[in-house]
Amino acid sequence: MTDIPLPSNPSLWRRVTAAYAKLLEILLAVCVGVLVIPVTLQVISRYTPFIPSYIWTEEMARFLFVWTIMIGAMIGVREAQHFEVDVWPNLSRRPEAAVRIVARLGVLAMALVFVWAGIEFTRFAWNRTSELADLPLWLIHVAWPVAGFTWIVFAGEQIFDEARILFGVNR
Numbered sequence: 001m002t003d004i005p006l007p008s009n010p011s012l013w014r015r016v017t018a019a020y021a022k023l024l025e026i027l028l029a030v031c032v033g034v035l036v037i038p039v040t041l042q043v044i045s046r047y048t049p050f051i052p053s054y055i056w057t058e059e060m061a062r063f064l065f066v067w068t069i070m071i072g073a074m075i076g077v078r079e080a081q082h083f084e085v086d087v088w089p090n091l092s093r094r095p096e097a098a099v100r101i102v103a104r105l106g107v108l109a110m111a112l113v114f115v116w117a118g119i120e121f122t123r124f125a126w127n128r129t130s131e132l133a134d135l136p137l138w139l140i141h142v143a144w145p146v147a148g149f150t151w152i153v154f155a156g157e158q159i160f161d162e163a164r165i166l167f168g169v170n171r
Contacts (some may be wrong), residue, residue: 097165114148
């Protein structure tokens with residue numbers, strides 16, 4: 001079994017997906033950082049009389065929480081950490097690649113469900129707004145098809161890499 005050498009000059013596609021993954025990591029950090037603000041306001045306003053109880057903070061926290069979860073799942077798929085469980089004994093490279101391809105096909109199946117149902121979910125919310133902050137609801141609903149599409153890209157890239165190992169392709 002030969003190791004597949006990594007190209008010294010990654011393809012444009014690999015650079016684009018790596019840049020997209022980096023953008024997702026930054027967005028995740030921003031979402032978590034911003035999420036702290038409305039949640040802190042909610043907690044403090046419950047126990048102190050000098051901060052008014054802002055009702056928009058609950059809705060904003062919910063929106064940010066959904067996006068935080070979805071972006072985290074996207075990054076988890078990219079890093080092969082979110083949907084990965086080691087249940088097989090130590091396998092050689094090729095059988096392990098075959099098992100990983102099967103696992104990633106499961107991720108692809110779920111991703112297709114997220115894209116298809118997410119598009120319908122977003123269409124349902126297209127002309128609706130949230131009750132408190134009057135935000136367009138499609139901004140939260142679009143997280144599902146975006147996550148599904150991102151999983152397709154990242155899992156597809158991983159399946160390609162595992163297929164190269166499985167079939168012994170060096171370049």
